[in-house]
Amino acid sequence: MKINCLIIDDEPASQTVLKKFIEDVDFLELRAVCDNAIEAIEKLKELNDIDLLFLDVNMPKISGLTFYKSLQNPPHVIFTTAYPQYAVDGFEVNAIDFLLKPFSFERFFTAVNKVLEKRFSNGKQTNGNQSEDERFIFIKSNKTLHKINFEDILFVEAYGDYVKAHLDDKYILTNATFTSVLDSLPKKMFIRTHKSFAINFKKMTSISGNQITIQKHKIPIGLKFKEEFMKIVNDTNQ
Numbered sequence: 001m002k003i004n005c006l007i008i009d010d011e012p013a014s015q016t017v018l019k020k021f022i023e024d025v026d027f028l029e030l031r032a033v034c035d036n037a038i039e040a041i042e043k044l045k046e047l048n049d050i051d052l053l054f055l056d057v058n059m060p061k062i063s064g065l066t067f068y069k070s071l072q073n074p075p076h077v078i079f080t081t082a083y084p085q086y087a088v089d090g091f092e093v094n095a096i097d098f099l100l101k102p103f104s105f106e107r108f109f110t111a112v113n114k115v116l117e118k119r120f121s122n123g124k125q126t127n128g129n130q131s132e133d134e135r136f137i138f139i140k141s142n143k144t145l146h147k148i149n150f151e152d153i154l155f156v157e158a159y160g161d162y163v164k165a166h167l168d169d170k171y172i173l174t175n176a177t178f179t180s181v182l183d184s185l186p187k188k189m190f191i192r193t194h195k196s197f198a199i200n201f202k203k204m205t206s207i208s209g210n211q212i213t214i215q216k217h218k219i220p221i222g223l224k225f226k227e228e229f230m231k232i233v234n235d236t237n238q
Contacts, residue, residue, distance in 0.1 A: 002029040003115055004049050006075075008040045008064065009033075009056040014080065014101060020056050021108045028052075028112060037067035050075045052096075052115055057081035067233065068093055076118065078111050079090070082202060109143075116140055117180060137184050139165055141172050148172070150233065154214050155202045156181055158196040171184045172215035193229050 006026055007018050022028045022188040031047055034040040036059055044050060055077050057064040068077055074116040077093070082101040096118065097111035106226055137153075139147045148165065157164040157171075164171045170222070174181070182190065184200055192198045193212060203214045210226070221229060 003027055003051045004029050004031045004046070004047075004111070005052045005054060006031055006040065006043060006050045007033045007054045008037065008053070008059075008067070009080065009224075010035050011056070011058045014056065017102075018080070022103055024105065024111060024143070025109065026143045027116065037062035037064070044071075052112075053077045055079055058083055065093065066154065070212060076115050078115075096210060113140070113175070137181075139172050139174050139181075140176065141174050145170055148188060150200070151202075152219065153185075153190075153200050155197060155199040155219055156185070157191070168215070191229060193225050194220045195224070201232070201236075225228065 003040060006020055007015055007022075009015050009018065009028065019033070022030045023107045031050060033045050034043055038061070040053075046168055053068070053075050055064040055068060057079050058081055061065075063079075064079060068074055076096050078097045079095050079101060080101060080103075096114050099107060099111055135151070136147050136149050138147055140146075148167070152167050154166045154168070156178075157166065159173070162173050162175050163178050163181050165175055178196070184193070185198070188204065189200060190198045191201050197219050198216060199212060199219055204212055205215070206213040207221075210221045212221060
């Protein structure tokens with residue numbers, strides 16, 4: 001799953017930085033670079049697969065803000081500028097983020113991760129009601145998107161500011177929120193058992209007291225979740 005990008009910036013140096021940063025992120029795909037809003041209008045007519053704009057605010061003739069407000073069905077946007085006073089205006093048009101030049105790769109990566117979070121929250125593959133040919137989730141770890149079949153996930157675990165998706169022989173660590181990961185999983189398959197755990201119900205091998213066994217793992221059952229969880233277990237046995 002690639003996020004297709006368009007750079008709109010009249011400064012060659014800024015274009016160079018953005019191109020390099022985009023190149024260093026596996027899930028980003030640069031489709032074109034435009035020097036101004038006029039070029040961008042034509043490019044958006046030509047390309048119908050743009051997911052994200054890196055848009056300079058302060059450009060000649062037509063500002064980035066004016067240009068973005070004029071779009072009928074705008075892609076996500078991350079504004080870039082050397083002028084912090086434009087930040088408030090940027091967020092008024094629901095910008096994903098606002099990068100103040102010069103910005104580091106770390107700051108850039110934080111911004112594009114927000115786009116990924118949006119897609120996890122709103123994309124068709126993350127609504128918990130996938131068709132049979134959509135039985136997977138994309139989980140981002142470092143700069144890589146991992147395509148993982150639901151059936152291969154044993155359980156997911158909140159781990160500080162991260163989430164672990166436990167598989168048969170490994171786990172994948174992502175900095176997505178626990179809520180966004182849970183929202184991306186089928187509700188009938190993955191059951192919350194604890195504030196920090198949700199299990200693949202099909203993978204459960206036994207329950208003893210307040211613990212669930214899945215392979216070699218022991219997953220707790222929290223008091224808040226026990227009644228609902230045991231109801232699901234009992235309904236399954238009927």
